[in-house]
Each structure stands twice: as C-alpha cells, then as structure tokens.
Amino acid sequence: MAGTESRLFDITFLDMLACQESPVHRLDARAKVLTTFIFVVVVASFDKYAVVSLLPLFLFPLVLVVQARLPYGFLGKRLLLVAPFALMVGAFNPLLDQQTQLLLGTFAVTGGWLSFLSILLRFTLTVGMALVLIAVTSFPGICNAIDKLGAPRVFALQLLFLYRYIFVLGEEARRMVRARSLRSFHGRGNGLKVYGALLTQLLWRTIERAQRVHKAMLSRGFVGTVPLLQMKRFTWQDGAFVGLWCGFFIAVRILSGSAELQVWVAELLK
Template sequence: LAVYHAVGKVPLRYTLKRVLMVSPFALAIVALFPILEPGRVVWTLRLGPWAASVTDAGLLRAGHLACTFALCAVTTLLLLATTPFQEILSALARLRVPRAFVVQLAFLYRYLWVLLDELMRMRRARAARDGGLGPWSLRFRSHAGVVGVLFLRTYDRAERIYWAMAARGFDGRLPAPPTQRMTSKDAVFLCGVAALAAATLTLDRLAYG
C-alpha cells in the first residue's frame, strides 16, 4: 500500500483523514468481538453489577477484523483517488454488474454533492433567521424540519430530472465511454492487488486453520 501511495501520488494525510472518518462505524463492531468470542479469559471488565470477560480468541478476531477494515478502506480510497469515477462505473458495467445498480450509483455520485450544497444553504438560511440561539428542543425541531423539506425538494428534483432525461431519449442506459487498453502500470497494479489478496488469505488460513 505504501508503494501504491507513492506511485499514485496520494498524500498520506488524505488517506488517514478519511479512514478516521469512517473508523468509528467499524470500531463499534470490532469492540464487541473480544467479549462475544469464546476462548480463554485474559481480562474481566466490571461495571457495577455487570461483568464482561475479554478472551484471547476475541482479541485475535478483533485484530483481524480491524486490519481487514483498514486494508479495505485504504485500498478503496486509493482507487477513488487515482481513478475517475466514470472509469469505475465503466469497469463495473464490463464486469457484468447489474445495470440498475451502476445507473443508481452514477446518479448518487452526481447528485449527492448537489443535495449537500442545498442542505448547507438551508442550514445557513435557518442560522440567519434564529442566530443559532434558542433552547435545544427548538433547534432539534428546526433541524427535523430542514430534513423534511430537503426530502420533499429531493423528491421533486428527482421527478423533474427523470422527465427531463426521458424527454432527451434516456432509456436506462448510460453512454459507454471509449474502452482503454491495459498498460504496464495497470498490469503492475493488478499483480500487486492479487499478491495482497493472496497474502491476506494465507495469513487468514494460518491464523484460523
């Protein structure tokens, strides 16, 4: 992965920042395995009348899952940082991924930023009206109202976009970009990914038999 970072000229701070953004979701699951996995008890955590036993097998499984998550997250970020999203969609289509999934993914990527921009404008408008003051319950209801209005605007925008695309002859197929030949860099990257996958499977079999 360090070689991929160097070849792709991806800043390490870029990768670490985004991995840390999604790590809480994975850590919430990983943290349960030392307690739920049966094995030899190495430590007992007591919280009042409750007690939780941490096992050696659970720690090993948690470490394995944490490493797997880190590898998957970093590899995905490297792919997104070095490959145009349109080429990723084209590759998914050539791999016979269902067309509906590819089309939905393309629309999600294109209009997610539009929706986020609209959400930020709605938040700024709300903050300009109340100055961010008031009791917590009032601000919570205000945020809930913003989400509701955004949902209605999104639904209306999606309908208008669909009819506009239908009027232009859209039949559910995305225009296929021109195919590209595999280069030596692509071959090196493919061999590296295959070697990484083989090493991961080998370590998994050595660890768990």
C-alpha cells in the same frame, strides 16, 4: 458517522484526488476494482489470529498511495473517524478469549489480544483500500467498470445519477442548515418539528428537480435507456496490474499457512 458538512467536503476532496494524473490513475477502472475486491477477500480469508502474516499486504495500498501521491494525513484521519464500530466490537476479544496463543519469551499473549490486533489490521487494510480505490479511480469510472463487468445497467445508472446530484442537493442542504442556524437561538429551532419541515422542503425540491431532469432527458431523445460510452481498451498494463498484485496476495495467503513461515515468524519474534 462524520459531521454534517464534512461529508460533502470529503466527497469533493476525494473526487478531486481522483481527477489527478498518475500511472495508477491512468489504469483501467475495471483492473483496479477487480484487484481491490480480490484484495479485500484475501484479507478477510486470513485466520482470526493472523497478525504478522497480514503485514505484507500493506504493500499494496502503500504502493498505490505513493505512486498516486495521495495525502497520507487525509486518509489517516478518515480511517480514525470510521474506526469506532469495529474497535468497539473487537475490544471485547481480549476480555473474552484469554487462551494463550503465543509466548514471547515469558510473556503470554492471549488469543483475544491477537484477534483484536488482527481486527485492527484488517480494518486498516480493507477500509484504507476502499478509500485508496476511490481516490485513484473516479466514481463514474467505477460505475462504468461495474457496468462493463456485468452489473445491471439500471443499477450503474442509479449510482451515476446519485453521484451527480449529491453535489447539487448537498449544496442545497447546506444552505438550508445555514439558514436555520442563522435564525435559531438557545437551541430553539433545532427541534424535530422544524427539522421535519426542512427535510420535507428539501424533498419537494428534490422531486421537482427529478421532474426537470426527466424533462431534460426527454428533450434529448431519452426513451427509457441511457447510453454509456465504451471504455478505453483493457491494455496489457492493466492485465499485468491485476495479475501481479493478485498473484502477490495469493502468495502471501498461501505462505501464511505454511509451517515454516510460522516457525520463522516465531523465531523472529523471540
């Protein structure tokens, strides 16, 4: 769980990245959402001891990061911040699974270490890719994409509204926290009682805001449905992006299972 104010900063920063111009940014959001999803499923489908065979998949996020000129430092820091849970759980693997799975010369590698490494790689790939996706596709773009890909309109709208008001309410929360800390001394004022009052205050404002937004919608002819604009047409470049990358993922996946590759990898490691 990241710190309080940094969350708002992260959203703002990623939102800014998503507004940049690059060939990746210009691709259709549907293409990027679809490809990312297939990517994640392919990563997850690898054997629990897969380490080396996962490595080629790093090509996808790396190419996107380079093409879209995303800042490595920021993405890396984000990854480290969210790592603990997967690491904590994975860290038991070396203790629990001590069967030898691989011999590197005379050095025996246990299954536990292999699967732990595998968890690390999976984590980096999947979580990293989620961040890359949002950094190269605006969140509204993603919402539009899932709407067009068949998600219920109510849900797509929910996401859009939520996103829109994160910034507004986030600012309000920030001001409240600041106001509290300016008048809290020696830890007094940070207790549950004040916290509850603060939260409820924010909730009142939120509900009043919702009423005003509803009013604004009504005054512009809202009768229960919210129209979303058509997306740009899905071009052959978008199709090629989906096709080529997914082909690559699947090829890596299939090759990883083949005996020749295993042997080759084992040779390489010796």
